[in-house]
Amino acid sequence: xxxxxxxxxxxxxxxxxxxxxxxxxxxxxxxxxALTVLKARSADRDPTPEVLADIRxxxxxxxxxxxxxxxxxxxxxxxxxxRSWISGSEVTPAVLQAxxxxxxxxxxxxAVAAGTAALICARTLWLGARRRLDGRRAGGSGSAVLxxxxxxxxxxxxxxxxxxxxxxxxxxxxxxxxxxxxxxLALGLPAGAVLGRLLDDLLPGAFAEPWALAATARGLxxxxxxRQALRRCLPGLLPNxxxxxxxxxxxxxxxxxxxDIPGLGRTTLQAALAQDLPVLQAGTLALxxxxxxxxxxxHLLTRLLIGPALRDGALPSLHRPAPPGRRFLPFAYxxxxxxxxxxxxxxxxxxxxxxxxxxxxxxxxxxxxxxLGRDVLxxxxxxxxxxxxxxxxxxxxxxxxxxxxxxxxxxSGPLVDTVTALPPVLVALLVTAVVGSGTATPALAVATVAxxxxxxxxxxxxxxERAALHLAATRALGAGPWYLLRxxxxxxxxxxxxxxxxxxxxxxxxxxxxLAFLGLGAQPPTPEWGLLLAENQPYAERAPWAVLAxxxxxxxxxxxxxxxAGAAQRAPRRGGRAETTLPVPEQRPETRELVTTR
Numbered sequence: 001x002x003x004x005x006x007x008x009x010x011x012x013x014x015x016x017x018x019x020x021x022x023x024x025x026x027x028x029x030x031x032x033x034a035l036t037v038l039k040a041r042s043a044d045r046d047p048t049p050e051v052l053a054d055i056r057x058x059x060x061x062x063x064x065x066x067x068x069x070x071x072x073x074x075x076x077x078x079x080x081x082x083r084s085w086i087s088g089s090e091v092t093p094a095v096l097q098a099x100x101x102x103x104x105x106x107x108x109x110x111a112v113a114a115g116t117a118a119l120i121c122a123r124t125l126w127l128g129a130r131r132r133l134d135g136r137r138a139g140g141s142g143s144a145v146l147x148x149x150x151x152x153x154x155x156x157x158x159x160x161x162x163x164x165x166x167x168x169x170x171x172x173x174x175x176x177x178x179x180x181x182x183x184x185l186a187l188g189l190p191a192g193a194v195l196g197r198l199l200d201d202l203l204p205g206a207f208a209e210p211w212a213l214a215a216t217a218r219g220l221x222x223x224x225x226x227r228q229a230l231r232r233c234l235p236g237l238l239p240n241x242x243x244x245x246x247x248x249x250x251x252x253x254x255x256x257x258x259x260d261i262p263g264l265g266r267t268t269l270q271a272a273l274a275q276d277l278p279v280l281q282a283g284t285l286a287l288x289x290x291x292x293x294x295x296x297x298x299h300l301l302t303r304l305l306i307g308p309a310l311r312d313g314a315l316p317s318l319h320r321p322a323p324p325g326r327r328f329l330p331f332a333y334x335x336x337x338x339x340x341x342x343x344x345x346x347x348x349x350x351x352x353x354x355x356x357x358x359x360x361x362x363x364x365x366x367x368x369x370x371x372l373g374r375d376v377l378x379x380x381x382x383x384x385x386x387x388x389x390x391x392x393x394x395x396x397x398x399x400x401x402x403x404x405x406x407x408x409x410x411x412s413g414p415l416v417d418t419v420t421a422l423p424p425v426l427v428a429l430l431v432t433a434v435v436g437s438g439t440a441t442p443a444l445a446v447a448t449v450a451x452x453x454x455x456x457x458x459x460x461x462x463x464x465e466r467a468a469l470h471l472a473a474t475r476a477l478g479a480g481p482w483y484l485l486r487x488x489x490x491x492x493x494x495x496x497x498x499x500x501x502x503x504x505x506x507x508x509x510x511x512x513x514x515l516a517f518l519g520l521g522a523q524p525p526t527p528e529w530g531l532l533l534a535e536n537q538p539y540a541e542r543a544p545w546a547v548l549a550x551x552x553x554x555x556x557x558x559x560x561x562x563x564x565a566g567a568a569q570r571a572p573r574r575g576g577r578a579e580t581t582l583p584v585p586e587q588r589p590e591t592r593e594l595v596t597t598r
Contacts, residue, residue, distance in 0.1 A: 344381015
């Protein structure tokens with residue numbers, strides 16, 4: 001009870017600190033809130049001293065940020081979140097309406113994600129049910145390409161092709177169930193690809209556990225064994241599923257913008273850009289509460305799925321050394337990516353030729369040209385230095401941070417829930433207010449939020465690994481906490497979390513690009529890959545090669561990241577616990593296998 005109360009106080013403290021930071025955001029950034037509000041209300045009106053003084057008087061800005069914050073917090077107890085500084089309407093009904101829209105979109109997107117993950121894991125489940133699984137993860141690199149597709153690019157293609165050209169589904173607006181399908185596909189397909197890869201990573205270990213071998217020996221149907229293996233693996237993914245719930249709800253800004261959906265993410269972003277503090281504070285608080293509810297639900301489902309085995313330390317370990325997969329794929333993808341970059345580097349990425357605007361691919365321009373006549377191959381090649389190096393550095397930093405904080409779940413759990421609730425754009429605005437704008441702002445903003453899924457994954461795997469049978473046996477032999485951490489827990493947790501980090505590498509590159517596109521960081525004509533997508537997106541129908549080239553390179557990066565992650569496997573050690581069996585004489589093979597330490 002004491003630990004639960006401390007965790008609850010820690011969560012409340014983090015949420016309060018976040019809301020307070022948002023409440024003083026204009027004063028931190030040394031901007032005049034009255035001027036920002038005036039521009040948002042009427043961009044053509046002159047900011048005369050009289051007009052600005054009238055706005056300050058109406059909003060009570062002269063009283064200072066802490067007075068305004070205290071009034072806003074006092075109104076929350078009565079269900080009153082104040083009035084919008086821009087429109088003057090009540091905030092609570094508007095935020096609740098936006099939350100309802102986002103929750104409906106989230107539900108449909110999660111259904112799409114579940115279906116996508118099921119398709120990715122179908123072959124592994126089929127092979128495992130028939131005892132034909134040799135330990136390799138059956139998911140191919142197609143899921144990696146799907147996971148690497150930018151959400152705004154997928155949304156643009158679906159809206160243009162399916163909604164406008166074919167006319168099968170509505171492309172704009174929010175008027176009924178039909179309007180949820182296309183945005184749910186844009187959000188659910190990449191999320192389902194990531195979840196499917198993570199689940200496919202755990203299934204071989206579940207099928208190799210003693211209960212699965214005993215069930216097969218007794219003649220139980222393969223579908224029953226597969227269903228129980230799926231149930232065995234789900235607890236390790238539930239924390240990340242909760243993160244996807246929050247990310248789809250609050251982080252779906254670009255998709256909501258493209259499809260003109262009045263969701264919570266779009267509402268919060270518009271309030272952040274206009275510094276409409278009452279709406280921004282209420283939207284952020286709603287996201288934080290949603291994150292806490294998703295984390296609590298994931299924890300409850302974990303307890304229900306595993307039962308007392310998690311408490312009693314009676315779980316086998318899911319992380320077994322798997323045979324190496326196709327080793328040539330990373331070299332093939334890497335060679336192709338290096339080849340594209342090498343061909344683009346000798347070309348000039350800034351050379352303009354207006355006579356060759358949006359020309360199709362040819363021998364002189366293998367990837368075509370953009371709207372200014374610049375060679376797309378040259379821009380892709382030169383943009384690799386900015387995109388790849390920065391994304392790799394952030395991935396390494398977030399991996400170390402996520403693992404370190406994931407080893408301390410009581411400290412990091414509430415922090416993960418709060419950080420995940422924040423869209424990267426909002427974090428970037430906070431970072432800009434503190435350290436100023438510049439090329440480092442997107443990196444700091446993305447690094448601030450990107451560690452959270454890795455920490456949640458680490459905590460979930462660590463919780464199950466601590467309940468494993470081999471750990472209890474090693475502890476009984478006299479092993480201390482540091483020995484268990486170094487020789488048992490970290491070797492089991494690091495490989496899957498490293499694969500998870502590599503899977504998110506293309507997403508980090510896209511997050512950097514989206515922030516740069518919003519004016520926070522690198523600006524045109526910098527040939528950054530995601531920025532190329534954003535610049536050429538308006539010409540996708542007329543010149544699709546200008547968009548497909550950087551999108552294909554990003555997808556190739558995703559395939560390279562996931563296939564390279566196959567090398568991050570836990571190899572058996574000679575004389576270590578991979579080959580160590582506790583001496584239990586006169587026991588049947590089934591019983592001996594239960595006390596075998598991997």
